[in-house]
Amino acid sequence: MAKLEELLVRGLTATPRPLYSGAVGIIQVRGQVEQFATVGHTAAYADTSGTPISPEFSRPVTEETIFDLASITKLFVTTTVLTLVEEGVLSLDEPVATWLPSFGTGERTQVTLRRLVTHTSGLPALLSLWKDWPDRQSRFDAILNAPLVRTPGTGFEYSDIGYLTVGLLAERVTGRTLPELVRDRVTGPLGMVDTGYLPPAAKLDRIAATEYEPDEHRGMVRGEVHDENSWSLGGAVGHAGIFGTAGELVRLAEMLRCYGALDGVRVLREETVDQMTRDQLPAGVDPGFRHGLGLRIDDPSFMGPLAGGGAFGHTGFTGTSLVVDRDRELVVVLLTNRVHPSREQADIGPLRRDVAAVGAETTTGAGAGS
Numbered sequence: 001m002a003k004l005e006e007l008l009v010r011g012l013t014a015t016p017r018p019l020y021s022g023a024v025g026i027i028q029v030r031g032q033v034e035q036f037a038t039v040g041h042t043a044a045y046a047d048t049s050g051t052p053i054s055p056e057f058s059r060p061v062t063e064e065t066i067f068d069l070a071s072i073t074k075l076f077v078t079t080t081v082l083t084l085v086e087e088g089v090l091s092l093d094e095p096v097a098t099w100l101p102s103f104g105t106g107e108r109t110q111v112t113l114r115r116l117v118t119h120t121s122g123l124p125a126l127l128s129l130w131k132d133w134p135d136r137q138s139r140f141d142a143i144l145n146a147p148l149v150r151t152p153g154t155g156f157e158y159s160d161i162g163y164l165t166v167g168l169l170a171e172r173v174t175g176r177t178l179p180e181l182v183r184d185r186v187t188g189p190l191g192m193v194d195t196g197y198l199p200p201a202a203k204l205d206r207i208a209a210t211e212y213e214p215d216e217h218r219g220m221v222r223g224e225v226h227d228e229n230s231w232s233l234g235g236a237v238g239h240a241g242i243f244g245t246a247g248e249l250v251r252l253a254e255m256l257r258c259y260g261a262l263d264g265v266r267v268l269r270e271e272t273v274d275q276m277t278r279d280q281l282p283a284g285v286d287p288g289f290r291h292g293l294g295l296r297i298d299d300p301s302f303m304g305p306l307a308g309g310g311a312f313g314h315t316g317f318t319g320t321s322l323v324v325d326r327d328r329e330l331v332v333v334l335l336t337n338r339v340h341p342s343r344e345q346a347d348i349g350p351l352r353r354d355v356a357a358v359g360a361e362t363t364t365g366a367g368a369g370s
Helices: 003-012 070-086 106-110 113-117 136-144 160-174 178-187 201-206 228-232 246-257 270-276 300-306 349-362
Strands: 022-029 032-040 242-244 312-316 320-325 330-336
Touching (some): 022 246, 070 113, 070 246, 113 160, 242 246, 246 320, 246 330
Antiparallel strands (some): 022 032
């Protein structure tokens, strides 16, 4: 058994409860798959008490299994808005108030797109939109009028509210929906046919289940976004909502590894991707890692031994992660449904780091030009 598969099996058989019901891992070097593994099933439980799900509602996980990518959505949205920056429709450093008038007073005038995608906007991490506001319009209004928790540019606060704002900004300046923008500017050009918002019902049996949520009368969530705020806003917003397969997520990662182009198709300019993957945090702001445009850089919490050499990537709450190490010509993707049947599972961080370590071992001695 290859090391990657061994790790995924270990997560599937962990006690007192498995980390997930299913997982897919890919380690790719120089555009070629070096290790690939799938384990488990798309669902295992009917509720949080551990009642086994009926077999007809579960399938073995394969390369075709679709996962809720959670906050990896932010990377798709960042790529989308950066295409708008390249076209001059948006600017990284123009006040967001130029397009969103609710940002036109006080310190809110200092909020820029660059600060939004580096999580230095001063906006709060979260608001319980799904619970504390009664309808979709009031929730959108709450996003656009969210109070700052600090002066923009003075600290790091990982902010879903910031990325909800990014999504609204993209829709405002183009007059198009976020699913249309992501499809036409990212997933379509990259040939990602199973990646996007709001997966159709015809693909439901390929989608990994997430959490059992009786309080919101959602039951076992499957085929609709797990994140409550995204769900309450229709499932197609800036911080969460995109679903996809591991193989297709590798294509996004490879595009970034190759400075914006893949298979002869250019999605972003080289200089744009260079900015994405270089530290953009203001002087004196140190959250324990570096941060580019929409990407974490050298974050040991999920990159393990790959952190420290300029590796970049992102994670998702549902148990997803990707890491790119250009020096090693390496892409590591891990997709799981670690919130199934409950988010009160064991920490998946150690597995993420262990999988990254397998990537490092696979490329030991390999580097740029080797």
